[in-house]
Amino acid sequence: MSIRETALAVIAKVSKVDAAAIRPEMDLVADLGFDSAKALELLVELEEALGIEVSDEQAAGLNSVGDILAVVDRLQPPLRPPRG
Amino acid sequence: MTIDFADLPTNLREGLHRAALDSPQRGIAIFDGRGRSCERRSYAELYRLACESGRRFAALGVGRDEPVLVALPTSWEWMEAWFGLLMRGAWPVASSAAGAMAAAEAQFEKVDKVMAAIGARHVVASEAFLAQASEQGRAFAVGGVITCERLHAAAPAAEAAGRGVSDGGDVAFLQLTSGSTGVPRAVMITHEGAIHNPVASDEAVGAPYGEPMRRLTECMVSWLPLYHDMGLIGCLMLPLLCGLDTWMLRPETFLARPRLWLEHLGSHGGSFAPAPNFGYQLCVERIPADKREGLDLGAWRAALTGAEMVRPETTAAFSAAFEPHGFRPEVFRPCYGLAEGTLAVTFDVKGSGVRTLPAPRGTDAGFAMTEVVSIGVPIRDTRIRIAAPDDSDLPEGEIGEVHIKGPGVFRGYYGDPEATAATLRDGWFATGDLGFLQGGELYLTGRTKDLLIVHGHNIMPDEIERVADSVTGGGGLLRSAAFSVARGAAGEQAVVVVEIADSDPERLAEIGREIRIRIGRAMGLPLADLAFVRRGRIPRTTSGKMQRGELRQRYLDGTLERLHDREPEGRTPAKEPSR
Numbered sequence: 001m002s003i004r005e006t007a008l009a010v011i012a013k014v015s016k017v018d019a020a021a022i023r024p025e026m027d028l029v030a031d032l033g034f035d036s037a038k039a040l041e042l043l044v045e046l047e048e049a050l051g052i053e054v055s056d057e058q059a060a061g062l063n064s065v066g067d068i069l070a071v072v073d074r075l076q077p078p079l080r081p082p083r084g
Numbered sequence: 085m086t087i088d089f090a091d092l093p094t095n096l097r098e099g100l101h102r103a104a105l106d107s108p109q110r111g112i113a114i115f116d117g118r119g120r121s122c123e124r125r126s127y128a129e130l131y132r133l134a135c136e137s138g139r140r141f142a143a144l145g146v147g148r149d150e151p152v153l154v155a156l157p158t159s160w161e162w163m164e165a166w167f168g169l170l171m172r173g174a175w176p177v178a179s180s181a182a183g184a185m186a187a188a189e190a191q192f193e194k195v196d197k198v199m200a201a202i203g204a205r206h207v208v209a210s211e212a213f214l215a216q217a218s219e220q221g222r223a224f225a226v227g228g229v230i231t232c233e234r235l236h237a238a239a240p241a242a243e244a245a246g247r248g249v250s251d252g253g254d255v256a257f258l259q260l261t262s263g264s265t266g267v268p269r270a271v272m273i274t275h276e277g278a279i280h281n282p283v284a285s286d287e288a289v290g291a292p293y294g295e296p297m298r299r300l301t302e303c304m305v306s307w308l309p310l311y312h313d314m315g316l317i318g319c320l321m322l323p324l325l326c327g328l329d330t331w332m333l334r335p336e337t338f339l340a341r342p343r344l345w346l347e348h349l350g351s352h353g354g355s356f357a358p359a360p361n362f363g364y365q366l367c368v369e370r371i372p373a374d375k376r377e378g379l380d381l382g383a384w385r386a387a388l389t390g391a392e393m394v395r396p397e398t399t400a401a402f403s404a405a406f407e408p409h410g411f412r413p414e415v416f417r418p419c420y421g422l423a424e425g426t427l428a429v430t431f432d433v434k435g436s437g438v439r440t441l442p443a444p445r446g447t448d449a450g451f452a453m454t455e456v457v458s459i460g461v462p463i464r465d466t467r468i469r470i471a472a473p474d475d476s477d478l479p480e481g482e483i484g485e486v487h488i489k490g491p492g493v494f495r496g497y498y499g500d501p502e503a504t505a506a507t508l509r510d511g512w513f514a515t516g517d518l519g520f521l522q523g524g525e526l527y528l529t530g531r532t533k534d535l536l537i538v539h540g541h542n543i544m545p546d547e548i549e550r551v552a553d554s555v556t557g558g559g560g561l562l563r564s565a566a567f568s569v570a571r572g573a574a575g576e577q578a579v580v581v582v583e584i585a586d587s588d589p590e591r592l593a594e595i596g597r598e599i600r601i602r603i604g605r606a607m608g609l610p611l612a613d614l615a616f617v618r619r620g621r622i623p624r625t626t627s628g629k630m631q632r633g634e635l636r637q638r639y640l641d642g643t644l645e646r647l648h649d650r651e652p653e654g655r656t657p658a659k660e661p662s663r
Contacts, residue, residue: 027600037366
């Protein structure tokens with residue numbers, strides 16, 4: 001799974017909306033029914049699924065699915081521990 | 085061992101000083117945003133910190149009896165600011181603006197409005213807050229922000245508060261609560277209330293054991309926001325005045341990772357921890373069975389639940405989920421309180437868990453309750469009466485408005501004598517809550533006032549309606565109205581009804597979406613439902629006043645004539661409210 005697909009799968013899981021129906025222009029509150037607790041749950045799930053940390057400043061600007069994908073797109077692939 | 089109520093500190097400054105002298109080893113540990121590492125300081129250290137900070141505020145020109153906003157997250161900076169202002173003799177006003185709960189712009193807007201409404205010259209905040217406020221051109225950004233750096237750089241004045249000694253009846257701080265004008269109201273809390281209320285709560289919680297809780301408890305573990313009365317009084321003043329250790333998580337840390345609250349309760353032997361109903365519900369929903377392994381809740385002696393309707397289905401689900409991990413259902417302690425009462429009004433003193441009665445006739449259908457929960461008896465020196473609409477006293481078993489009187493009752497709304505006069509008469513505060521007494525215990529059944537309580541936070545409908553009107557251009561002939569309905573364990577959720585001339589379904593969907601977005605941005609509040617209706621469908625009195633209660637009833641009955649309004653695709657359609 002690409003990083004983007006993983007992110008969409010996480011959004012689908014937290015919002016309980018079918019991943020195929022999720023589009024970038026969707027607003028987290030208006031279209032996916034998120035409250036602040038749900039938004040924070042989503043951040044934690046994304047961080048854990050992708051092995052990233054989202055700062056408070058970054059988090060404050062995340063309003064839509066597209067905003068999240070934009071943050072995710074800028075990511076390097078998660079670092080894996082060296083083998084052996 | 086009883087508490088000597090004749091020997092309470094006369095003001096909070098003395099209260100803090102006594103904590104430093106009597107419980108010098110006890111103190112507060114505050115976790116960082118990730119909730120993993122914490123910084124602990126004793127009450128003796130807090131006292132020294134507060135004295136020094138008070139002298140710095142004096143040097144910066146902060147006056148006595150001057151309201152100053154504190155817009156910081158739960159942190160030692162918050163403690164330094166709030167208690168420093170207290171030592172200065174100024175009035176600290178904890179603001180939610182620092183929590184990452186709503187969009188930054190909405191937060192600054194709110195700070196702006198509050199400062200104007202209460203005539204505050206200063207807000208204590210972070211450098212990042214100041215930078216953002218300046219960028220947005222906020223007026224208070226020019227000289228009005230005291231950053232922690234600026235505070236530390238100030239050379240302390242010789243004395244913090246000067247010679248004046250505060251009397252118990254003097255105002256100690258202001259507590260913000262939702263107001264009907266779209267601007268929060270500032271509740272004036274006295275020193276006496278801020279001391280008596282938490283100490284009387286300590287006594288009430290310990291009642292089943294015949295000792296105040298402080299004798300039985302090592303520590304409290306809290307995630308409640310300090311800008312909320314349950315966080316400030318229940319989780320800071322109580323442990324401070326009663327000499328308990330406290331572990332504090334930021335509210336946003338709990339919302340992100342609810343397990344941390346229970347984890348820290350277990351690892352620190354936490355025996356005392358409060359939360360509104362939704363906090364327990366969040367634990368049930370977000371900590372699945374496999375993540376409950378390793379939790380040890382055996383030391384928990386008082387799981388207080390208040391600040392919103394206590395729902396038996398939530399406490400039952402929580403008990404079922406966590407009993408295998410040491411939780412005892414009988415430690416659930418329903419309680420009732422509100423900002424205008426400083427905090428606590430009633431407490432369960434039996435200590436046998438959640439007790440209910442079948443919901444009587446007249447229970448608000450919109451709360452979807454088949455049972456009503458006993459929220460206990462009044463705390464010490466506090467009285468309750470149930471008033472009929474003509475203000476006469478009602479006997480036990482009859483539903484009326486809950487009125488309260490006692491040392492915790494507030495002085496009034498700062499700068500709003502009209503709102504004060506409307507609710508506070510001869511020391512009796514009309515709470516706007518409906519309920520009845522049975523065997524001396526209070527049961528809540530509904531509300532007279534148009535107020536939504538979502539996740540323990542009070543929201544006046546006007547705040548939501550203003551935002552909706554800003555989208556539709558309504559507010560004149562076309563109005564919007566907000567109210568809440570409860571759906572089982574999820575608790576109260578917001579519904580908005582909007583009068584509109586348009587009827588094109590595409591256009592309505594667009595407007596509906598914009599309303600949801602703006603309310604989400606401004607208040608962090610999702611809408612459970614949004615209904616469009618024709619002009620005049622929102623009932624009004626002959627003088628034009630909106631009747632939200634009547635509208636809500638029609639909505640619940642299904643007799644509200646809705647226009648065809650299409651929900652945006654992809655969103656789970658809102659279920660019909662259960663009755």
